[in-house]
Amino acid sequence: xxxxxxxxxxxxxxxxxxxxxxxxxxxxxxxxxxxxxxxxxxxxxxxxxxxxxxxxxxxxxxxxxxxxxxxxxxxxxxxxxxxxxxxxxxxxxxxxxxxxxxxxxxxxxxxxxxxxxxxxxxxxxxxxxxxxxxxxxxxxxxxxxxxxxxxxxxxxxxxxxxxxxxxxxxxxxxxxxxxxxxxxxxxxxxxxxxxxxxxxxxxxxxxxxxxxxxxxxxxxxxxxxxxxxxxxxxxxxxxxxxxxxxxxxxxxxxxxxxxxxxxxxxxxxxxxxxxxxxxxxxxxxxxxxxxxxxxxxxxxxxxxxxxxxxxxxxxxxxxxxxxxxxxxxxxxxxxxxxxxxxxxxxxxxxxxxxxxxxxxxxxxxxxxxxxxxxxxxxxxxxxxxxxxxxxxxxxxxxxxxxxxxxxxxxxxxxxxxxxxxxxxxxxxxxxxxxxxxxxxxxxxxxxxxxxxxxxxx
Ligand SMILES: Cc1cc2nc3c(=O)[nH]c(=O)nc-3n(C[C@H](O)[C@H](O)[C@H](O)COP(=O)(O)OP(=O)(O)OC[C@H]3O[C@@H](n4cnc5c(N)ncnc54)[C@H](O)[C@@H]3O)c2cc1C
Numbered sequence: 001x002x003x004x005x006x007x008x009x010x011x012x013x014x015x016x017x018x019x020x021x022x023x024x025x026x027x028x029x030x031x032x033x034x035x036x037x038x039x040x041x042x043x044x045x046x047x048x049x050x051x052x053x054x055x056x057x058x059x060x061x062x063x064x065x066x067x068x069x070x071x072x073x074x075x076x077x078x079x080x081x082x083x084x085x086x087x088x089x090x091x092x093x094x095x096x097x098x099x100x101x102x103x104x105x106x107x108x109x110x111x112x113x114x115x116x117x118x119x120x121x122x123x124x125x126x127x128x129x130x131x132x133x134x135x136x137x138x139x140x141x142x143x144x145x146x147x148x149x150x151x152x153x154x155x156x157x158x159x160x161x162x163x164x165x166x167x168x169x170x171x172x173x174x175x176x177x178x179x180x181x182x183x184x185x186x187x188x189x190x191x192x193x194x195x196x197x198x199x200x201x202x203x204x205x206x207x208x209x210x211x212x213x214x215x216x217x218x219x220x221x222x223x224x225x226x227x228x229x230x231x232x233x234x235x236x237x238x239x240x241x242x243x244x245x246x247x248x249x250x251x252x253x254x255x256x257x258x259x260x261x262x263x264x265x266x267x268x269x270x271x272x273x274x275x276x277x278x279x280x281x282x283x284x285x286x287x288x289x290x291x292x293x294x295x296x297x298x299x300x301x302x303x304x305x306x307x308x309x310x311x312x313x314x315x316x317x318x319x320x321x322x323x324x325x326x327x328x329x330x331x332x333x334x335x336x337x338x339x340x341x342x343x344x345x346x347x348x349x350x351x352x353x354x355x356x357x358x359x360x361x362x363x364x365x366x367x368x369x370x371x372x373x374x375x376x377x378x379x380x381x382x383x384x385x386x387x388x389x390x391x392x393x394x395x396x397x398x399x400x401x402x403x404x405x406x407x408x409x410x411x412x413x414x415x416x417x418x419x420x421x422x423x424x425x426x427x428x429x430x431x432x433x434x435x436x437x438x439x440x441x442x443x444x445x446x447x448x449x450x451x452x453x454x455x456x457x
Pocket of ligand 1: 202210211212213214215217218245246247248249250252309310311312314315318336340342343344345347348349350351352355
């Protein structure tokens with residue numbers, strides 16, 4: 001498919017992989033293979049991004065393992081992946097010179113920093129008379145394209161270890177997350193057996209309802225077109241609901257593209273003035289899963305332990321942080337960004353602004369999730385809570401959702417002493433809800449009363 005030892009007559013293009021770590025249905029690769037005699041696949045680890053990450057980062061480990069798989073696949077096709085650890089502008093220019101390439105093909109990335117990087121690379125390449133050709137690949141409404149083309153042998157290229165990149169393993173091997181296209185294919189095959197029941201099961205964190213494909217969508221170890229086409233063909237109610245979720249992802253990517261200011265500001269600009277109290281102790285308790293609200297705590301511990309959180313729980317914990325703890329949604333957004341393996345700027349920002357009622361098409365501010373009602377509704381027998389809050393596992397009945405309401409006998413029978421084994425609630429929901437309503441209604445102006453129209457869900 002791909003060659004390095006270019007003969008002087010052959011036309012050569014680089015294909016620059018970024019968040020599209022696969023060979024199947026890859027727009028830039030498809031076009032490069034069609035238009036050039038020889039194609040050199042390359043990947044660049046950008047030190048500017050890597051240096052701000054912790055040394056053990058599950059995402060870096062996922063990318064590293066997915067690159068290993070991509071490289072193996074290319075080597076089986078008598079090709080290879082060329083990897084550099086350098087500033088992308090410098091690295092791409094050097095690779096162009098090294099391989100005497102006359103074009104660079106890549107798939108578009110819509111994040112503001114990526115757009116800036118690509119603008120710089122485009123300008124630097126233009127000075128050399130080289131084009132950076134970019135393609136839509138991450139979005140749904142694009143044709144399916146299948147890549148098959150054989151070519152000559154490529155000399156073996158080195159593969160840097162995590163240590164050489166100044167990282168260490170972050171425990172990915174202990175999680176049910178398999179990198180690369182092998183991982184995405186196995187998950188997707190499994191999900192196909194469940195897709196028809198997706199609309200029934202997707203909201204219950206103790207049930208294997210969703211696809212768990214988000215990390216693969218994030219790093220392009222599967223094709224969004226393949227998923228959308230499958231759901232469309234399948235056509236069942238479950239498949240249609242799932243397709244609409246894929247479209248939410250698309251929607252948030254479009255928002256980020258058209259309104260890059262949402263990275264730092266509320267989409268609805270008058271909500272930028274919200275005067276959150278930002279209590280650091282409350283924020284820390286939320287991060288650590290020690291709020292005294294079992295559903296919130298189980299969710300935060302799932303995030304901390306696995307790098308994943310169920311969608312229903314992302315909504316509950318985000319709402320709790322903003323509307324119960326009165327902490328700025330950007331604090332929570334940043335914490336999720338650090339912890340989620342599937343962290344995606346567009347979806348994370350969109351999800352947080354939705355929950356905080358500051359976003360486009362967000363839930364109205366007076367809809368405030370009641371964490372106990374949500375818990376009773378979506379984890380009725382407490383199975384999910386018991387998995388992540390084992391100290392509560394012997395609590396029976398409704399007490400699992402609100403231990404502080406249980407009588408002393410029930411708590412003692414379950415071996416739970418509040419304040420010792422498990423925290424008392426760090427805030428009173430009813431009281432905080434009134435404060436949140438007043439805060440949102442007056443948006444930074446002096447609150448007068450909290451006698452608002454409201455709804456509780
Ligand atoms: C506060 C908050 C933060 C979030 N942060 C992220 C994030 O950083 N990265 C991320 O991929 N998703 C994020 N989401 C969206 C959603 O929670 C996850 O995509 C989903 O839980 C991933 O699990 P899954 O792959 O099993 O989803 P499934 O239910 O199987 O859905 C399939 C795919 O559709 C897309 N999708 C589903 N729901 C949404 C949604 N509400 N918004 C955008 N895309 C969606 C995802 O790509 C997902 O993989 C966030 C949601 C909220 C409320």
